[in-house]
Amino acid sequence: MTALVAVGASSASIAAATTTRPATARLAHGTASVACAGSLDKLYKDTLGPAFKRATGDTAGGPPCAGSLALAQDILSHEINPGAFLAVGAHAIKELFPAKRAEFAMAVVSNPLVIAYSPTHSRYRNQLNAIWLHKKPLADVFKLFNTPGFKLGRTDPTQDPQGIFFILMSKLAQTYLHLPAAEAAQALGITKSSPFGSKSQMYDEDALPVDIQDGTVDAGSEYLPEARQYGLRYIGLPPQLSFGDPGESSYYATVSLKVSGSVQQGEVIYLRTTLVSPQKGTSFTPANEAADQAFVAFLLQPKGRKVLRSAGYVLRKPQLVLAPGEKSAAQALPAPILKLFKALGGTVGS
Secondary structure, three states, X not given: OOEOOOOOOOOOOEOOOOOOOOEOEOOOOOEEEEEEEHHHHHHHHHHHHHHHHHHXXXXXXXXXXXXXXXXXXXXXXXOOOOOEEEEEOOHHHHOOOOOOOEOEEEEEEEOOXXXXXOXXXXXXXXXXXXXXXXXXXXXXXXXXXXXXXXXXXXXXXXXXXXXXXXXXXXXXXXXXXOOOOOHHHHHHOOOOOOOOOOHHHEOOOOOHHHHHHOOOOOEEEEEHHHHHHOOOEEEEOOHHHHOOOHHHHHHHOOOEEEEOOEXXXXXXXEEEEEEEOOOXXXXXXXXXXXXXXXXXXXXXXXXXXXXXXXXXXXXXXXXXXXXXXXXXXXXXXXHHHHHHHHHOOOEEEO
């Protein structure tokens, strides 16, 4: 990967890099090809992409948004060849490390989990409104989930991290909300032989908010920003259940779920990004490669962070996970991105 022009520079500028990465001359505006998590579909198309173009002159494009884990598999199977990846959680990006398709996973904001519904189309809107207004306890939402005929919507944990976190939330809720024995697991249809629960509850990530919006499902799993983007009413979860508070990290880690042979431990839900290394034989123009890097830099700039904050994401200091063999942030990040990372107090972790 090549180094990018200084942040905020025009596309006609020349990059001034100080890392071991070679500099890329910016001779024209390019198109950032971003593989984008399905929960960001509306934000990316309607707000983030246009804001990026106004700030840099580059265009935001890429393959259709989808579940982060599914996108990672598509990258590895060469079905898609993006230059950047915007994923929920670290696991999807980490899957690219062994194949040398990514060198880092950088967390930029946290992404709390909520329970969303339509205040006009959900058949159980009155009961859900009572919980939303705190007239009824949060525990009652699991009673509703167990009501015969109630349609609960969530995503497939083998394709999308949100599906994993919703199951992990239910595990924490069982104890935290002092629910009757096995009530949370029963609500999701989870058994020893079916650890992910009922398939009939699982919807594509990009379709789920629309299905909640039109009442196809009575309530469902959502991230706070996505619920806001689609104008859904949502029941906020306490920090102990939302996976949005770094102060609760040790509590989140008390639950886990085995997915595709790998144990996924509870953790803060971060929106993470990386640059995807070009597949051999794939043609990347210097302008487009520079635009990919400009997009990652934009997520750390004030204008980019303002878009994310306005959408409902919680701004955090960047946290960097390095691929094996990458010894430092300076080795993994192009110079302008590194500069922003350091300016925001970024840290390197595992």
